[in-house]
Amino acid sequence: MGNGLTVCPYSVHRRQRRLVQPAFHRDRLPAYAAVMTRYADALTAAWQDGQDIVPGEEMYDVTVRVAATTLFGTRVTDAEVAEIRQAIGAVLAGGFRRMVTPVALAGLPTPANRRYVQAKHTLFAAVRRTVDQRRHSDDDGSILATFLATQNEAGALSETEVYDQVLSLLVAGVDTTACALGWACLLLSRHPEIQERLHREARAVLGGRAATWEDLPRLEMAERVLTESLRLRPPVWLLSRTVTRDALLAGHRVPAGATVLIGQHILHQRADLFARPEDFDPDRWLASTTPRNPRDGFIPFSSGARQCIGNDFAIAEATLVLATVADRWRLEDRDPNGSFRPVPRIVLAPPKKPLRIHRRPDSTDSAG
Numbered sequence: 001m002g003n004g005l006t007v008c009p010y011s012v013h014r015r016q017r018r019l020v021q022p023a024f025h026r027d028r029l030p031a032y033a034a035v036m037t038r039y040a041d042a043l044t045a046a047w048q049d050g051q052d053i054v055p056g057e058e059m060y061d062v063t064v065r066v067a068a069t070t071l072f073g074t075r076v077t078d079a080e081v082a083e084i085r086q087a088i089g090a091v092l093a094g095g096f097r098r099m100v101t102p103v104a105l106a107g108l109p110t111p112a113n114r115r116y117v118q119a120k121h122t123l124f125a126a127v128r129r130t131v132d133q134r135r136h137s138d139d140d141g142s143i144l145a146t147f148l149a150t151q152n153e154a155g156a157l158s159e160t161e162v163y164d165q166v167l168s169l170l171v172a173g174v175d176t177t178a179c180a181l182g183w184a185c186l187l188l189s190r191h192p193e194i195q196e197r198l199h200r201e202a203r204a205v206l207g208g209r210a211a212t213w214e215d216l217p218r219l220e221m222a223e224r225v226l227t228e229s230l231r232l233r234p235p236v237w238l239l240s241r242t243v244t245r246d247a248l249l250a251g252h253r254v255p256a257g258a259t260v261l262i263g264q265h266i267l268h269q270r271a272d273l274f275a276r277p278e279d280f281d282p283d284r285w286l287a288s289t290t291p292r293n294p295r296d297g298f299i300p301f302s303s304g305a306r307q308c309i310g311n312d313f314a315i316a317e318a319t320l321v322l323a324t325v326a327d328r329w330r331l332e333d334r335d336p337n338g339s340f341r342p343v344p345r346i347v348l349a350p351p352k353k354p355l356r357i358h359r360r361p362d363s364t365d366s367a368g
């Protein structure tokens, strides 16, 4: 995966983070949100009444488009988006297989290994080509343009570092956000009363138009639904850390060099932290006693130096899409007793379960 922010070693992380940070400064978010609004609108306007959709797949489509457009600018072509979409999917699927395969077998020329290496080449080549075509363009406010222009106390990103950061963002930002949204839709379909309350909020704020950055402060229920979804089904479900010096952790000796795995989906279901942890209860976030801080055990975006850099981006995107969906559509699970089991991949993916969608009356299906 190159040497971008998600995978680079500790020794170079601080410098890279300083160089990537300006693209995620809060004042950049309203422009990215305009892209999110556009694709939330397009998605929910294209659906047909009575159609069956697989939420995870629909949401993946939106998050790929949002990532490609915010990264490369609004002139990104449909062909470029399609190529990136296909390549990230193949790389992530193969990447997980590699993670759980013994190292000795990873290099064997099995069909799966060959497919993974091929997918990686395709993604790297697509990123290089797309970046190179824009290297000398005007600053269009895209994340790439910011990377190319950033020069600060940490220096500037080299040519290879720019490719690596773009790769890192695609790999870290697309599937995770699609997974969060996919789960939120499935959970809402299983909790019609919560879905109705969310619809009422969305209708009062949006009245049929797609949600925008300015609407976010009033989409409180949407934000709570998303937060609860991130608690119950955190897209990133396993983190790893390497211990840098001998330490004591909850009474256990952990030697320098050891790997510690942190399973946030387990942490988020501890009854001593979250009352009735298995319940989907967005209103728990109204109580001041519910731990919201990483320090208290709520870590969907991790914590510390390597905390998700796209945290605010992802929350804005997921909230805007969710509110737009809830205003315009009702999601029905026609198999309410069917399996709801998560599919463990690099993310904790929702099952490919179809939902029937019903158009809400009086929606205008257009933005603005």
Ligand code: HEM
Binding pocket: 005, 006, 007, 017, 168, 169, 172, 173, 174, 176, 177, 180, 234, 235, 236, 239, 240, 299, 300, 301, 302, 303, 305, 306, 307, 308, 309, 310, 311, 313, 314, 315
């Ligand atoms: C709901 C969606 C998302 C979730 C749950 C999520 C979760 C996470 C987590 C848990 C980490 C930390 C990994 C670790 O500590 O080892 C992380 C890191 C990261 N995420 Fe996200 N993420 C999401 C969306 C995004 C988006 C939209 C972007 C970019 C636009 C992004 C970019 C990154 C990057 C670059 C890192 C590495 C940060 C570093 O090491 O300094 N993520 N993410």
